[in-house]
Amino acid sequence: MKKILFTLYIVVILCMGTATFVEKFQGTTFVSTHIYGVWWFSALWALLTAFAIGWFVKQRVKRFFVVMLHLSFVAILAGALLTHLTGRQGMMHLRLGMTSQSFYERVGDEVQEYQLPFKVRLDRFEVKYHEGTNAASDYISSFTVTDGKGQYKGAVSMNNIYTHHQIRLYQSSYDDDGKGSYLSVNSDPFGIPVTYTGYALLFISLIWMLFDPKGSYQSVAKALKRRHENEKRKGDRVRKMVDRNERKRYLYPLAIIPIVILVVSLAIFLPDKKEEQKLPTLPAETAAEFGKLNILYNDRICPLQTFAIDFTKKLYGKRHYKDYTAEQVLTGFIFFGEEWSKEPLIKMKNGVLRNTLQLPKYCAVNTFFNSTMGGYILGPYIQEYYQGNNDKFHQEVAKIDDKLQLVMDLRRGKLLKVFPYQSVWYGPTGKYPADMEAERQQYMRNIFSILNQEAHEGNFSEMNEAIAKMQKYQSTYGGNTIPSETKIAAERIYNRIPFATILFMLNLTMGFLCLLLVSRYPRLVSFILVLSFLALTVCLALRWIVSGTIPMSNGYETMLLMAWMIMLVTLFTCRYFPPILSFGFLMSGFFLLVSHISQMDPQISHLMPVLASPLLTLHVSIIMMAFALLALTFICGIAGTVSHHIPSLTSHTTSIHLLSQLFLYPALTCLGWGIFLGAIWANVSWGTYWSWDPKEVWALITFMVYAVAVHHRSISWLRNPLHYHLYVIFAFLTILMTYFGVNYFLGGMHSYA
Numbered sequence: 001m002k003k004i005l006f007t008l009y010i011v012v013i014l015c016m017g018t019a020t021f022v023e024k025f026q027g028t029t030f031v032s033t034h035i036y037g038v039w040w041f042s043a044l045w046a047l048l049t050a051f052a053i054g055w056f057v058k059q060r061v062k063r064f065f066v067v068m069l070h071l072s073f074v075a076i077l078a079g080a081l082l083t084h085l086t087g088r089q090g091m092m093h094l095r096l097g098m099t100s101q102s103f104y105e106r107v108g109d110e111v112q113e114y115q116l117p118f119k120v121r122l123d124r125f126e127v128k129y130h131e132g133t134n135a136a137s138d139y140i141s142s143f144t145v146t147d148g149k150g151q152y153k154g155a156v157s158m159n160n161i162y163t164h165h166q167i168r169l170y171q172s173s174y175d176d177d178g179k180g181s182y183l184s185v186n187s188d189p190f191g192i193p194v195t196y197t198g199y200a201l202l203f204i205s206l207i208w209m210l211f212d213p214k215g216s217y218q219s220v221a222k223a224l225k226r227r228h229e230n231e232k233r234k235g236d237r238v239r240k241m242v243d244r245n246e247r248k249r250y251l252y253p254l255a256i257i258p259i260v261i262l263v264v265s266l267a268i269f270l271p272d273k274k275e276e277q278k279l280p281t282l283p284a285e286t287a288a289e290f291g292k293l294n295i296l297y298n299d300r301i302c303p304l305q306t307f308a309i310d311f312t313k314k315l316y317g318k319r320h321y322k323d324y325t326a327e328q329v330l331t332g333f334i335f336f337g338e339e340w341s342k343e344p345l346i347k348m349k350n351g352v353l354r355n356t357l358q359l360p361k362y363c364a365v366n367t368f369f370n371s372t373m374g375g376y377i378l379g380p381y382i383q384e385y386y387q388g389n390n391d392k393f394h395q396e397v398a399k400i401d402d403k404l405q406l407v408m409d410l411r412r413g414k415l416l417k418v419f420p421y422q423s424v425w426y427g428p429t430g431k432y433p434a435d436m437e438a439e440r441q442q443y444m445r446n447i448f449s450i451l452n453q454e455a456h457e458g459n460f461s462e463m464n465e466a467i468a469k470m471q472k473y474q475s476t477y478g479g480n481t482i483p484s485e486t487k488i489a490a491e492r493i494y495n496r497i498p499f500a501t502i503l504f505m506l507n508l509t510m511g512f513l514c515l516l517l518v519s520r521y522p523r524l525v526s527f528i529l530v531l532s533f534l535a536l537t538v539c540l541a542l543r544w545i546v547s548g549t550i551p552m553s554n555g556y557e558t559m560l561l562m563a564w565m566i567m568l569v570t571l572f573t574c575r576y577f578p579p580i581l582s583f584g585f586l587m588s589g590f591f592l593l594v595s596h597i598s599q600m601d602p603q604i605s606h607l608m609p610v611l612a613s614p615l616l617t618l619h620v621s622i623i624m625m626a627f628a629l630l631a632l633t634f635i636c637g638i639a640g641t642v643s644h645h646i647p648s649l650t651s652h653t654t655s656i657h658l659l660s661q662l663f664l665y666p667a668l669t670c671l672g673w674g675i676f677l678g679a680i681w682a683n684v685s686w687g688t689y690w691s692w693d694p695k696e697v698w699a700l701i702t703f704m705v706y707a708v709a710v711h712h713r714s715i716s717w718l719r720n721p722l723h724y725h726l727y728v729i730f731a732f733l734t735i736l737m738t739y740f741g742v743n744y745f746l747g748g749m750h751s752y753a
Contacts, residue, residue, distance in 0.1 A: 005055050008048040013701055020694040024746050033108050036692045049077055065208040072201035079195025087188035094122035095180045103185040117165050118147035125181045132423055132481025135299035135606040139171050141181040158609040159685050170687045186687035199676050206669040217665040224658040280336040286460045287327035289467050294474050296417035296425035298605055301481055305495055317347040335455040337411045341365040353396035365407050419444045420478040490545040499539035500595050507589030514582035522578040533567040547604050552620040556602045559595035563588040565628035577659050583635040615681035623674035629667035634732040636660035640725035657721040671703050694746040698738040705734050
């Protein structure tokens, strides 16, 4: 029975993992119809459940929380089966004033029509936007429901549902003309109560697992505490033998390590050594004043400084160009476009495009415009790209074309939306509302021409006065669209300091130095980690202030959050096992490095309406805590494997094994809570708690793979510390797949993203 159970367990995991790759190439509809929706997939789960129950009974488990934990999974699977057999989920399309009783459900390759026990009439549809932008904050459908007993007014919006006769309506989509709405229809009167009962049992039993005084986790914690007390007594005796003067001789030089790293990293990312500025541009002071203007950029109102930094980074790959600040680069292209278009500052990555066209590492804008070669030299390739040619060469062409288009749009004034009028922001070019005063239109159209003339004549004092008047204009007419002074100050501080870059250099450096220092100076090392933790806390706090939402809405922010949580856990556990400081520095530095060098977008933007839910905060933060803890088990696995093969380190093997388990149990608790809180959020937001999208599937696979590691009583192979460490090392691959593989290969964060 045990062999059959393990075989079924592995087969289910392999089927789910394979399905995500099949979906990549065959599409969601194919895997829904031919894998997740077919009888044999349900039969696999049923067989796995049956054999698990049989094995559980055979083992005669009597611990109440253990019984409840495993019973919760049976309830969740039973609820899923009931939903599959008795639930209905479809889509209803309504136009303004239209009454309908029909909704449509996809069954396999067919679409079937069903009737509701009531009628729905759409009275109004509204899209709400963030102040002064075109970024949607919510979609709201107001309607009238009519049944045999009367009429009822109702409304749905993102994360707010309407229920009538146990049938739930959700906001799904809308027509382009804004006069129609798509409502998701869900009826699951039997599956949801059973499933939610399973969730409740799971949540309670996972927490109980950590606090049960006779449970495995408490046994691990007590054993680690005893070892720590013994090692502390030994350490105290050793430290008393060390000459205090010798300690001081090493302590002070080591204390300046983080300061040296900070100075070096700032030197790298601040403007280069001052040289005579040969390109025409504004003085740094005038450019900085220009950067204090607000602008509609990335669908939000922000300091123009933010746009300048992103503009410079996109072209040149850094926050500055030579000794020119980002604001000087931006204003250089605005007011001295001809000269700056000759400057080789567009960074060309090594690749097919650069090799094929024999381009240098840095090109000027004018490099791509050659009259002898027919004008825009990338033009033919861009046409091929939009006609479907998507190979490596054409992808690189599209990226360079985006950079050039950015410069062209800037020089035409299309991007300079710095003039607020009735909660809408306009640029110096384009159409203005018919009711706008002629005098104001003239000011908007002419002010940049005036600034351009002053810049070319070198009248920078007059230019400063004109910029000051623009700032006053914005504050007078911007109203509620302008961010508060606190938000603007926070964003300017955030723009000034490259937190992630400095901290990844500090943490990785300290991680390697800790291998030599932590046994001798644990307090000094932990103090440096505290400083790094506080700096990252400030970084996340600044992003939170600027965006107005907890920073965990995209890949970049979750990498920062992961590093933050790893440092937090390390600080709490280092007193029991000081070498964990090295692991904490290395792992947090790794995630900060990934955020710095990867394709993740560090730009601050508004949340999608579907993400504006408090359940998102709980779901993401708990999942990230689980990943942070499991990342530390991975590091412990490596350390434990190394110590097993080095005689001088074998004394640490048992401590590392216990420490890894100390992380593993709460990691599983967090992962279980995070996954199924996400399921509840999905059910509240769009009517289905499980969609079998790749992110959900790989999160479940990760949970199932790591759950094996706590079943050492049933799996004798895992009782050997070396075997255990090898297992958690390879188990970490599931986390890498869940986070990076799904995001960058399988196609997105979730099916809604």
